[in-house]
Amino acid sequence: MKSDKSNDSLAVQKQPSDMPLASKAVLPPELGARLALYPENTRRPVNKTLFRNDYFQLTYNVREQSMSVSSRGDIVYSAIPYDTARSYIQRAAIQYLLHPEEVRHYLELHKTNIEQYLVLSIFQVTEKRVAKDSIEVQRAYNAILQNPLLEIQILGRMLQHDETGPLSANLAGKFLFSENAKTGIAGYVSEYLNFVVQLTQSLPITTDGKNLQLLESMTPDTSLEDKEMYKQLTFESDITPALELLPQEIKQTINHSIINTTQPMLTNNRPLLRSEFGSELSEVRKNYVAHSVDPQELKQYFENVLPTESTNLVNVVSDIHILDGKFPFSNQHFNILAGDVQNSKVTNEKISGVYVIGNHELVAVLPENPDTKAEEWEKWRPFLNYEWFKLIRENPDDAWPLLPTGDHDYYEAVKGELEKRFPKMKVLNNDSVVHGGIRYIGLTIPVALVRRKKELQRFILKALKPLLAKDQSIPTVIVSHAPLFNELSRLFPRSKSYNKDYTCSEPAIEQLFEQYNIIGVIHGHHHIPAAFGRYKLVEFAGKERFVVCSIYSEMNTGFELTSLFNPSI
Numbered sequence: 001m002k003s004d005k006s007n008d009s010l011a012v013q014k015q016p017s018d019m020p021l022a023s024k025a026v027l028p029p030e031l032g033a034r035l036a037l038y039p040e041n042t043r044r045p046v047n048k049t050l051f052r053n054d055y056f057q058l059t060y061n062v063r064e065q066s067m068s069v070s071s072r073g074d075i076v077y078s079a080i081p082y083d084t085a086r087s088y089i090q091r092a093a094i095q096y097l098l099h100p101e102e103v104r105h106y107l108e109l110h111k112t113n114i115e116q117y118l119v120l121s122i123f124q125v126t127e128k129r130v131a132k133d134s135i136e137v138q139r140a141y142n143a144i145l146q147n148p149l150l151e152i153q154i155l156g157r158m159l160q161h162d163e164t165g166p167l168s169a170n171l172a173g174k175f176l177f178s179e180n181a182k183t184g185i186a187g188y189v190s191e192y193l194n195f196v197v198q199l200t201q202s203l204p205i206t207t208d209g210k211n212l213q214l215l216e217s218m219t220p221d222t223s224l225e226d227k228e229m230y231k232q233l234t235f236e237s238d239i240t241p242a243l244e245l246l247p248q249e250i251k252q253t254i255n256h257s258i259i260n261t262t263q264p265m266l267t268n269n270r271p272l273l274r275s276e277f278g279s280e281l282s283e284v285r286k287n288y289v290a291h292s293v294d295p296q297e298l299k300q301y302f303e304n305v306l307p308t309e310s311t312n313l314v315n316v317v318s319d320i321h322i323l324d325g326k327f328p329f330s331n332q333h334f335n336i337l338a339g340d341v342q343n344s345k346v347t348n349e350k351i352s353g354v355y356v357i358g359n360h361e362l363v364a365v366l367p368e369n370p371d372t373k374a375e376e377w378e379k380w381r382p383f384l385n386y387e388w389f390k391l392i393r394e395n396p397d398d399a400w401p402l403l404p405t406g407d408h409d410y411y412e413a414v415k416g417e418l419e420k421r422f423p424k425m426k427v428l429n430n431d432s433v434v435h436g437g438i439r440y441i442g443l444t445i446p447v448a449l450v451r452r453k454k455e456l457q458r459f460i461l462k463a464l465k466p467l468l469a470k471d472q473s474i475p476t477v478i479v480s481h482a483p484l485f486n487e488l489s490r491l492f493p494r495s496k497s498y499n500k501d502y503t504c505s506e507p508a509i510e511q512l513f514e515q516y517n518i519i520g521v522i523h524g525h526h527h528i529p530a531a532f533g534r535y536k537l538v539e540f541a542g543k544e545r546f547v548v549c550s551i552y553s554e555m556n557t558g559f560e561l562t563s564l565f566n567p568s569i
Contacts, residue, residue, distance in 0.1 A: 027060060028214065031203065035060075051203060055271065056195040058203075058212075067212045069199070075191060076272040079183045080170045081285045088163070088531065089156030089185070091209030093193055096152045098231045100242045103155050104145070110158045113302045114175070115141060117157075121172040125179065143177040148246050149186040150177055162555040163529050165295025166302050184272030190250055191271055196233060197254050206232040210531065296323060304328075304554050314436070315353070315558035316534075316550045318481065318524025321360065322346045329557040334435055336561065337425065338524040338550075339446070339481030345421070352424035354433055357414055358481035358524065359403070359446035363396050365417040383410050400447045406430075406459040411444045428479065430463045438475050438519075438565070441467050445480040448525065450499045453485075457506040460484060464509070468516045476518045477561075483523040483549075487540050490533070490549035491526045504540075513541035520546035520564065530556035535564060 318338035339358025391399035428442020
């Protein structure tokens, strides 16, 4: 979370969480003993309860060795259908507990965009058009600042705005106090605050509202503090300033729950319960008519109030998908652009580093003139008769499964066009470059060809062998747009894009990873919000390696790769 464009106390919080959602967590004996406290654990082979109250629980996944907090029982997060901000609001709640004054600063920075949302919200309720400086908007804005539970929600909404783009659906219920009171979100936030305080006071666990980590596993090398951009709540955290701002009944209940760690919260901000409102909520959801607008269409009505200069020494980012021809950030150091940078013609003569080809580059480099007899089509004419090329021009989504693998002439032509547009970038079309003692190998894998996995992995093996053989000991990072395979991917198994068959089935590839000093991989393609984490550590071919996926947003102009390098490198 970033409060302004200077290096103040929130400067290190500009970026979202860098730790994976499900960090490896082997239970220490004192936590393992808690499994016997909950009888249901004897019936559950995988998901074990470690801690719970009436509305939330901490679960340990035995298979993944990971912990997660989830709601349980009757509680409803939001009466707004398809409200996708829960994880952002939970994170906002933790940040409010830890530094409410910086939360206020963040909202003040975003005031112009909040006012725009209030203008739209008021119109949704009254069909009355008001100006951003109108008395109606100022009253609504002040109501946010006067109600901490709404302020927490607005922080979450603006974090989502900065991450995924402008919001559009059900704005009144999200931003206006009078309408928000009907959604039940304030009651959910109250109970969530109560639970996380109980949790961190009872167990040696730290959380930022998204990620969980065992305190005893935190060392200077693994601590979230160095790489994590949100502060962590622990049993030592001073939450007194925030409690003084929260409603009195919430303050009293949280103070009480620090002593009695199993009691639910009793406040005037009661959550919505399915047992009381289940039929009404089902009816609202059934009759809901989607009216969301593509965030790209709404960007023109909002300002980017976050910094556009990245100072990372080795800056990793992908999937910028530039539509307006303007590169959205600057970085004077070494950049790794992991594909899908542009959806339109973009040039940048200043940015330097390496660039790998994504599937959207295959379209963006083509001439805008549709007349293939024109001079600018000369270099592309050899490909006109390929079915996949015809589809790239007509309906690109149908082309992706048919794309060629390996060192195809088309990719070389794309590389040449990209290097004209980015003269200081080295486009790695199955090639390598050394920077700062690290070798970066760029493979052209525009999409994950699951059904042609064997063909794809034969290409990966063939491409890697000669590139790696040049130096057996140099630390090496492999960069591709789509991930190499599941074992080295940031994509969650629960994702709709995940395919369990996209595994490494070529033993010779594993042998290369065993033989050479491959310290990690970088990919893009799967639009995993940076708030869900930008890296994870995995064991593959007998060694721990990092996997980085850093998807661009206004909040994430890149991940500092050097934070993962061993100091001895």
